[in-house]
Each structure stands twice: as C-alpha cells, then as structure tokens.
Amino acid sequence: MTVLLDIYYKLSHAFGPQHWWPGDTPFEIAVGAILTQNTNWGNVEKAIGNLKNRDVLSAKVIYEMPVHELAELIRPSGYFNIKAQRLKSFMNFLMREYHGSMKKMKSGETHLLREQLLSVNGIGPETADSILLYALEKPVFVIDAYTKRVLSRHCILDDGRSYDEFQALFHAILKKDEKLFNEYHALFVKLGKTFCRKSKSLCDTCPLSTFKKQ
DNA sequence: TGCCAGGCCGGGT
C-alpha cells in the first residue's frame, strides 16, 4: 500500500506546498472547521470576516453573545441557525474545560481531546480531526469527501467504508507526522477542488491519472 | 438555471 505515499509525492510535486489551514489563530481555525461543514470555503471567509469586523472572534465573546445575533453574523456560511448553535456548543465546551483557551487545550492528550470534541453536539469526526490537526497540531489524519472520492475512484478503498476505516488506512501506512498529515490533507482538497468535483469523472490532466487503472 | 460545497444530527427501520 505504498500507493498512498506515491499519491502524496505526485500531489506534492504537482501542487507544491499548501501552507494550510487558512486562518490566523488556532481559535479561528476551530471556528472555520465548524463553519465549513458541507460548505464552500469562500462563504466561510465571509462569515469569519463578519466576526472579525465586529471584533467578536473570541471564545468569551461568542460564549456570551445571543445565538440569534451570532447566526446573523455567520449567515453567509449557510446553515447559519444550526451552525450558530454548534459554535455555541463548542464555546461552552472550551470555556468549561479549558477556560476558553486553545493554548490550554493544546496541552491535552490527543485521544482524550478527540473524545471530548466528538462529545460536543455538532462536531463529528472530520471537524474534530481538523481541529486536532490544524489548530492543535496533533498528528491525526483528516478524512473528507474529497479523500474518500479520490481513494474510491482509484479503487484503493470503497466509498462506502466508514470514516474510521479510511483514517486507519492512513495511520497504518504513514508515519505519524503532523507536518505530513497537514500537507497531505491539504493536497487532497486542492486536488478535489481542481479535478475531482462530484459531477466530474477522472480526466487525463489529473496528477493521479496514472493510477486510474488499479 | 440547477447543482454543488473541506458534515452532522435525529428519527426511523
């Protein structure tokens, strides 16, 4: 299964460094991870821009803000009512467990942190792992729709397999290296956006076209 | 215009 390494090298060569996640602070990254659920990143940027303009991009402020007011600010990100609740749930957790500090949270043990995040309503496996990897710099591989699509289209793992099964594959094959996981997932997203949209099938200009007949 | 985007939850089977 060194095919996973081959894919990484091909993507890395094709696209170069991605310098992810787009976000200035660990807290902003965590907020972005929730807002981008099933949503175009451009819309998330608008929502985060609103929060910044109002100077409310902090755990304590969002924790105390009325949920309907928060919903209005994040409206461009879509699902704004449910996402406002989800942000609130995360702030409740962050304030209760870590005094609203991502820095304090970072000192936690990875497995415990993952369980804690998954227990927050509105945070599933991808959002939890995105926070762990990109905000807290823990070596956890993030699986998303693009990753599943690419691997299944190249017959490496069926799309019907679970999140944990996809993740276990990467964890088994790759060295647990936060920098590698960061870059690799970012490359998958780049590839997905460019060549692997849901409505399109494989094309010859895709950097992975040579894997097409596995 | 309709389809899609860096998911997740709750209820039903």
Next chain:
DNA sequence: ACCCGGCATGGC
C-alpha cells in the same frame, strides 16, 4: 448498524 431528510448561502 445503516439510511435518509433537513439544514441554507453564494458561485459557477
């Protein structure tokens, strides 16, 4: 244990 409808904006 799976399956499905709901959640919603903005870009192409």
